Amino acid sequence: MSIWRLIPRLILLVLLIGFLASPQSFEFVFKPLVQANAPAIYNQGSLASLTFLHVRMVLFSTALATVVAVLLAVLVTRPFGAEFLPLARTVVNIGQTFPPVAVLALAVPAMGFGNGPTLVALFLYALLPIFENTMTALTTVPQNVADAAKGSGMKPAQVFRQVELPLSLPMIVGGIKISTVIGFGTATIGSTVAAKTLGEVIIAGLQSNNLAFILQGALLVAALAILVFDLLSILERSLMKWKAA
Amino acid sequence: MRIGLEKTGVLMAAFILAATFALPFVVIKPNRILQGQGRLLFESLPSWAGIGLTAALVAIALCLIVRLPSAMKLVLAMAALVATVLALGWAAHTQLPPGNTYARVSPGSGLWVLLFGLSLAAVDAIARLKPSPQFRLLLLVVAIAIIGGIFASGVLAEISVAKEYINRSQAFWAEMSRHATLALGSMVLAFVIGLPIGIICHRVSWLRAALLNSLNILQTIPSIALFGLLILPLGWVAANVPGASAVGISGIGVAPAFVALVLYSLLPVVANTVAGLENVPREANDAARGAGMTDLQRLVSIEFPLTFPSLLAAIRIVLIQNIGMATIAALIGGGGMGVFVFQGLGQSAMDLVLLGALPTVAMSFVAAIVLDALVDFSKAPGTEARSA
Numbered sequence: 001m002s003i004w005r006l007i008p009r010l011i012l013l014v015l016l017i018g019f020l021a022s023p024q025s026f027e028f029v030f031k032p033l034v035q036a037n038a039p040a041i042y043n044q045g046s047l048a049s050l051t052f053l054h055v056r057m058v059l060f061s062t063a064l065a066t067v068v069a070v071l072l073a074v075l076v077t078r079p080f081g082a083e084f085l086p087l088a089r090t091v092v093n094i095g096q097t098f099p100p101v102a103v104l105a106l107a108v109p110a111m112g113f114g115n116g117p118t119l120v121a122l123f124l125y126a127l128l129p130i131f132e133n134t135m136t137a138l139t140t141v142p143q144n145v146a147d148a149a150k151g152s153g154m155k156p157a158q159v160f161r162q163v164e165l166p167l168s169l170p171m172i173v174g175g176i177k178i179s180t181v182i183g184f185g186t187a188t189i190g191s192t193v194a195a196k197t198l199g200e201v202i203i204a205g206l207q208s209n210n211l212a213f214i215l216q217g218a219l220l221v222a223a224l225a226i227l228v229f230d231l232l233s234i235l236e237r238s239l240m241k242w243k244a245a
Numbered sequence: 246m247r248i249g250l251e252k253t254g255v256l257m258a259a260f261i262l263a264a265t266f267a268l269p270f271v272v273i274k275p276n277r278i279l280q281g282q283g284r285l286l287f288e289s290l291p292s293w294a295g296i297g298l299t300a301a302l303v304a305i306a307l308c309l310i311v312r313l314p315s316a317m318k319l320v321l322a323m324a325a326l327v328a329t330v331l332a333l334g335w336a337a338h339t340q341l342p343p344g345n346t347y348a349r350v351s352p353g354s355g356l357w358v359l360l361f362g363l364s365l366a367a368v369d370a371i372a373r374l375k376p377s378p379q380f381r382l383l384l385l386v387v388a389i390a391i392i393g394g395i396f397a398s399g400v401l402a403e404i405s406v407a408k409e410y411i412n413r414s415q416a417f418w419a420e421m422s423r424h425a426t427l428a429l430g431s432m433v434l435a436f437v438i439g440l441p442i443g444i445i446c447h448r449v450s451w452l453r454a455a456l457l458n459s460l461n462i463l464q465t466i467p468s469i470a471l472f473g474l475l476i477l478p479l480g481w482v483a484a485n486v487p488g489a490s491a492v493g494i495s496g497i498g499v500a501p502a503f504v505a506l507v508l509y510s511l512l513p514v515v516a517n518t519v520a521g522l523e524n525v526p527r528e529a530n531d532a533a534r535g536a537g538m539t540d541l542q543r544l545v546s547i548e549f550p551l552t553f554p555s556l557l558a559a560i561r562i563v564l565i566q567n568i569g570m571a572t573i574a575a576l577i578g579g580g581g582m583g584v585f586v587f588q589g590l591g592q593s594a595m596d597l598v599l600l601g602a603l604p605t606v607a608m609s610f611v612a613a614i615v616l617d618a619l620v621d622f623s624k625a626p627g628t629e630a631r632s633a
Contacts, residue, residue, distance in 0.1 A: 033477070083252045087369045094368070097613040099569025102602040105586045109595040110354070181465060188467040189573065193590060202470045206576060211477050218470030225465035 009230055016223045020048040023216075030212035040212045042201045051220055054197040057190075058183040061119050065126035066176055073134035074160075085135075092132045100125055100186045108193055118190030118197070125186055126179035133175030137168035170239040177232040184225040188217070251312055253369055258306035260362030265302050268355030271336045276347040277405065277594050283353050289336035298332055301325070302359075309366055319370035326363045327391060329356070334400035341403055349405035351596055378618035385614050405596040406603070409585075417585075421604060423499070424581035427574060428567040428608075431503050435510030435563060436556075442511070443518025444544065453519060460512040468570050471508065472577045475501035502579030506567050513562040521555030522548055554623040561616035568609045572601070 019026055023041045030040040041047075075081040076088045103124055107117035141164050149159045191199025198217050205213030264270075269283025286302075287295035305325050309318065337350035371384065401407050410417055446453040466474075479500050483490040525548050533543045575583030585601030588594075 081252070084256075086372045087253050087365070090368050090372045091365070093617075094610070094613070097565050097609040099572060099605055099609055101569060101572040101583065101586060102606050105590065105598045105602045108590065108598065113593075185465070185467040188469055192469075192576070192587065199467070199469060202467070202473060203576075206469070206473050209476075211474070214470055214473035214476075218466050218474055221467045221470065222462065222465045226462060229465070 009227065012223055013227060016220070016227070019220075020051055023047050030215065033211040033215065038208070038210055038212075042204065042213050042216055044204055045200065047201065047216065047220070050196065050198050050200060051224070054184075054187055054221070055224060057115065057119065057195070057197060058122065058180060058187050061122035062126045062176065062180050062183055065123050065179060066130055066172075069127045069130035069175070070134050070172060073131050073138060077135060077138040078156075085139075088131070088135065092128050092135075095124075095128050096132075100182075101189055104186070104189060104193060113194040115190075115195045117193050118187060118195035121190070122183050122186055126183055129178040129182070130172065130175035133171045133178075134168060137171035138164055141167050167243060170236050170243060173232055173236045173239060177229060177236065180228050180232065181225050184221055184228070188221055251310060254309035254311070254366075257309050257362050257366045257369070260358055260365065261302055261306045261309075264355045264358035264362060265299055268358055269353035270355040270359075271333065271340060272351045272353045273340050274349045274351060274405070277349050277409070277596060278592065281349070281351065283355075284336075284340065286332070286355060286359075289340060290332060291339060294332075294335070298328060301328070305363075315370045315373040319367055319374070322363050322367040322370060323391075326360065326367065327395070329359055329363065330395055331400055333404060334395075334402075337401075337403035337405075349408065349596065350403065351405040352599075378621040381614060382618050385611065389611070406599045409594070409596045409600045413585075417600070420580055420582055420584050424568070424571050424583075424605070425608070427499065427502060427506060427571040427579065427581055428564060431506035431567055432510055432560065432563045434503075435507045435514050436560075438507070439511050439514030440518055443515045444522070446515060446519050447522040457512070457516060457519070460515060463508055464512050468505065468509070468573050469576060471505045472501055472573060472579070475504050476577065479504065498578045499574070499580065501577055502571070502574035502581075506570060506574075509570065510563040510567060513559045513566070517555045517559035517562075518552065521552030524555070525551045554620060557616065557620045557623050561613065561620065564612045564616065565609050568605060568612060572605055 027040050034040050072088070076084040100121060103121040104117055107120040111117045111120060145163060145167070146159060149163045150156075154162065187195070187197045188199035188202060190197050191203050198221050201217035201220070202214050205211065205215075205217065265286050268285075270286040270289045272281040272283050274281030287299045289295065290298065302325065305321050308321055333352060333356060340350050342348055371381075374380075376384070395401065402411070442456065446456055463471075483500075529547050529551065530543060533547045538546070571579075571581045572583035572586060574581045575587050582601040582605045586598050586605075587601075589597030589599075589601060
C-alpha cells in the first residue's frame with residue numbers, strides 16, 4: 001500500500017483510539033448538533049466498552065463461521081461430498097437473499113433477547129460469503145497444478161495441504177472480508193433485541209432525538225469496518241503475492 | 246451398493262425424521278405472549294391423520310435416500326410441503342380449546358425444520374432438472390398460486406400468525422405496499438442518478454476511483470445510523486425549502502428512509518454500470534465509430550445493450566438489499582413490514598414478528614427468482630438484439 005493510501009488510514013486509527021480514550025475532548029465537534037442542554041457525548045455507558053463488545057461479537061461470530069464454512073466447503077469439494085456441490089451452490093444463492101433483520105427477528109423466539117440472537121444472525125450471515133468464496137476457490141484450482149502434484153506422488157491430503165489450500169487462501173480471506181463488513185453493520189441492528197453493541201448508542205440517539213449520539217455510533221462502526229476491511233485487504237494482497245511467488 | 250444411495254437425500258431425510266419425531270410441530274400457548282407447550286406431529290392431529298401423515302413423511306424420507314428420477318422427487322416434496330401446511334391449519338383447529346379466544350396455536354420448531362428439509366429436497370430436485378428460465382418462472386407462478394390458494398381457503402385462519410393478521414389486515418396491506426414502494430422507488434431513483442454517474446466514471450478515469458471509494462465507505466455506515474443521520478438535513482430542507490414539506494419531505498418518516506436506500510443503492514448501480522461498460526468489446530466500439538456514429542448514438546445502440554446483463558445484475562443486488570433494509574425504516578417512522586417486526590419484538594409477541602418477517606423473506610425470494618431468470622434470459626444467445 002502506498003504512503004498516500006496509508007496516511008488517511010493511520011489518521012483514522014489515531015482518531016478512533018483518541019476518541020475512545022477520551023470522548024469528552026471531542027465534545028466541541030458534536031456540541032453544535034444538539035440542543036443547548038442535551039449531552040453531546042454518549043452518557044449512558046462507556047463508548048470504549050461498547051466498542052470492545054461490538055468488535056468481540058463480530059470477531060467471535062466471524063471466526064466461528066470461518067471454521068464451519070471452510071470445513072463445509074472442503075467437504076463438498078472432496079469426492080465424498082461431491083454430490084452436495086450443486087445443492088450447496090443453490091442454498092448459498094438463496095440464503096443470501098434472506099434479510100439480516102429477518103434472521104435476527106426469527107432467532108429471537110428460539111434464543112430470547114440479548115446477545116444470543118445477534119450472535120446466531122451474525123454467524124449465519126457470515127457463513128455464506130466465506131463458504132461461497134472457499135468453494136469457488138477450491139473448485140477453480142488449475143487442474144494441471146493439482147494433477148502435477150498428484151503425479152509427483154502426493155497423497156490427497158498432501159495435495160490439499162500443500163497445493164489447494166495455499167492457492168485458495170486469498171479468496172477465503174476475501175470472503176472473510178465481506179462477512180466482517182456485513183457483520184459490523186448487522187451487529188448494530190442487534191441492539192434492537194438488546195444485544196450489547198454500538199447500536200445502543202445509535203438507538204439511544206434515535207429515541208432521544210440526539211443527532212450527536214447517532215453520529216458517534218455511526219462513525220465508530222464505519223471507522224471499525226473500514227479499518228478491518230483495509231487490514232484484511234492487506235492480508236489478501238500479501239497472500240496473493242506469496243501465492244504468485 | 247446396488248440400490249444407489251443419495252448422500253444429499255440422507256441429510257434431508259435426517260431433517261425430516263428429526264422434525265417429525267423429536268421436535269414440536271405446534272406450540273399451544275395460553276395467550277399471544279406467554280410461552281407454550283409443544284406437541285409432536287402425531288400428537289397434534291386426530292390419531293388416524295397424525296399416524297397417516299407421520300407414515301407418509303417417513304415414506305418420503307426413504308424415497309429421498311434412494312435414487313429416483315428428480316421430477317418424481319420434486320412432485321413428492323411439493324406434495325409433502327402442501328400436506329404439512331394443511332396439517333398445520335388442521336392442528337390449530339383441533340388443538341384450540343373451543344370458545345377460548347386468548348389461546349394461540351403457533352408453528353413449532355418441528356414445522357420449520359420439516360419445511361426446511363422438504364424445501365431442500367425440492368430445491369435439490371429443481372437444481373438437478375437444470376430448468377430453463379421459463380420453467381423456473383412457471384414453477385414460481387405455480388408455487389405462488391398454491392400458497393395463495395391455501396391462504397384464501399382459510400385453512401390457516403386459526404394459526405397464531407393468521408390471527409395477528411386478521412387483527413390488522415388493513416395495516417398489513419398498507420405497510421406491505423409502503424415497503425414495496427420504498428424498495429422499488431428508491432431503486433428507480435438510484436438508477437436515474439447512478440447511470441449517468443456510472444457513464445461519467447467510465448469516461449473520466451480519475452473520477453472513478455474517488456467516487457467508487459466514497460460509495461464504498463458509505464456502505465460501511467450501518468443502516469440504522471444512516472437513517473438517523475438523514476433526519477437533520479431533511480428536517481432542514483422541509484423547514485427551509487419552499488414546497489418541500491408539501492410534497493411529503495420531512496425529517497422523520499418515509500423521506501430519510503427513502504434517501505438512505507437510494508444512497509446505499511448507488512454503489513451497486515455505479516459499480517455495475519462501470520463494469521458493464523468496461524466489458525464492451527473494443528471492436529464493437531471501433532466498428533461503431535467507423536460507421537460514423539456519434540458518442541451518444543454509440544452509447545444508446547452499442548454500449549447500453551451490451552451492458553444490459555450487468556445492469557440487471559445490479560437490479561437484483563439493489564432490490565434484495567432494499568427489501569431487507571426497508572424493514573429498518575420502521576425505526577424512524579418510515580413504515581414498511583418492520584413496523585410489525587419491531588412492534589412484535591417490543592411486545593415480545595413472536596407471532597407478530599413472524600407476520601412482519603415472513604412476507605419480507607417471501608418478497609426477497611420472489612425478487613431473487615424473477616431477476617435470476619431475467620439475468621439468464623438476457624445472457625441467452627440471440628436475445629441481445631431484442632433487448633436493444
